[in-house]
Amino acid sequence: MNKSKSGARRTNSAKATLRKSPNGTRYSEAAACLAEIGKGFHARGWVLGTSGNFSAVISREPLRLAITSTGLDKGSLAPDQFLEMDEAANVVRGDGRPSAEALLHLAIVRGVDARAVLHTHSVWSTVLSGSHASQGGIALEGYEMLKGLEGVRTHKHREWLPILENSQDMLELGERVSKTLRESPGIHGFLLQEHGLYTWGGNLPEAKRHVEILEFLMEVLVRSGAAQSA
Ligand SMILES: [Zn+2]
Numbered sequence: 001m002n003k004s005k006s007g008a009r010r011t012n013s014a015k016a017t018l019r020k021s022p023n024g025t026r027y028s029e030a031a032a033c034l035a036e037i038g039k040g041f042h043a044r045g046w047v048l049g050t051s052g053n054f055s056a057v058i059s060r061e062p063l064r065l066a067i068t069s070t071g072l073d074k075g076s077l078a079p080d081q082f083l084e085m086d087e088a089a090n091v092v093r094g095d096g097r098p099s100a101e102a103l104l105h106l107a108i109v110r111g112v113d114a115r116a117v118l119h120t121h122s123v124w125s126t127v128l129s130g131s132h133a134s135q136g137g138i139a140l141e142g143y144e145m146l147k148g149l150e151g152v153r154t155h156k157h158r159e160w161l162p163i164l165e166n167s168q169d170m171l172e173l174g175e176r177v178s179k180t181l182r183e184s185p186g187i188h189g190f191l192l193q194e195h196g197l198y199t200w201g202g203n204l205p206e207a208k209r210h211v212e213i214l215e216f217l218m219e220v221l222v223r224s225g226a227a228q229s230a
Contacts, residue, residue, distance in 0.1 A: 023058040023084075027093065030056035030066040031082035033204050038068070040208075041120060042075030046215060050074065051121035052196065053098075055085075055105045056204055057114070063087040067105060069096030100170045104198065107174040111181035114200035116207035121196035124218035128227055129163050129191035137162040138191070138227075140217050148213035149188045150206055161214070162190040189214050 034054045041047045052074055055067035065085045068074075072081055084093035089102045105117045132138050140159040146152050149159060162180050167173040173192075180190055188210050189199030199214055201207030221227040 023064060026058040027064075027066050027082075027084055028079065030058055030204070031079035034066060034068065034082060035077040035079050037118065037204070037208050038074040038077040041118075041211065042073070044122075044215070046120040046122040046211070047074040048121070053101055053105070053119050054117070055102070055109075056116045057109055058084070063106075063109070064092070065102075065105060065109065067098050067102055069094065070099040072096075100168075103170040103174040104177055107177040108181070108198065108200055111178050112200060113202065114207070115202050116204040117198065117200045118207045118211050119196060119198050120211055120215065122215055122218070124215060124222050125191055125197040126194055127222055128218050129196075130194040131227060133163050133165070133193045135163075138218075138221070140214075140221075143217055143220065145213055145216050145220075148209055150201065150210070151186075159217075160184060160187060162187065164190060164192055166193045166195045 034056060037054060038047065041052065046052065050071050050073055053068045055065045058064050058066050063086065066082050067085050068077070069081055069083050081096070082094055083091050083096060083098055085098055085102060086092050087106065089098060089106060091097060101119065108114055108117045128138055138161045140146060140161060141157070142155055144155045146155055146157045146159055162184055164173070164176055164180060177190070189197055191197055197211070197214055199207060199210040201210055
């Protein structure tokens with residue numbers, strides 16, 4: 001992989017791929033970083049059984065994302081297994097195909113100013129998104145760890161984590177994701193019912209931190225029993 005610094009920018013990328021995307025170095029760095037994130041999340045049990053998917057915006061104009069290819073073990077991702085995808089979820093670099101959920105990544109990066117989107121299937125998000133589905137979401141309040149969410153300064157912050165009904169129709173689900181983002185400005189993530197968590201950030205480290213914070217808080221809710229009375 002090309003992990004070279006700015007001086008070698010664009011010089012080590014294959015000409016054929018540069019023709020399709022001028023973001024060679026940024027793509028390579030994003031893929032390497034996403035692969036590392038995948039290993040860490042897998043070790044935590046958040047993306048078992050090839051579940052989950054990760055993406056990073058490498059260009060806004062035109063919109064281009066580095067994204068996981070579907071069906072891969074997230075514990076052993078290699079940077080060359082990633083794909084570059086355009087604004088219509090067409091693959092413009094790499095072998096394989098993106099998950100059907102790629103459409104949700106596109107809905108998120110269009111709906112909020114996100115540069116990275118991370119999706120996990122943890123036990124905790126699966127449990128809570130089922131038990132709280134009838135309430136439409138989960139309120140997280142009073143926890144010091146909330147301050148790990150971008151822009152949050154106090155444990156008194158009330159974070160609303162919407163729960164959307166799951167679907168296999170990603171066009172329809174993508175529209176509901178867009179609607180949720182419009183109607184709940186300032187949220188840091190949402191849950192798909194009995195499925196998992198989507199969160200994002202202004203960059204990859206921020207999105208990774210949001211996964212860690214939200215997964216931590218969901219585990220606290222379940223383990224403490226607080227979720228039952230929430
Ligand atoms: Zn999923």
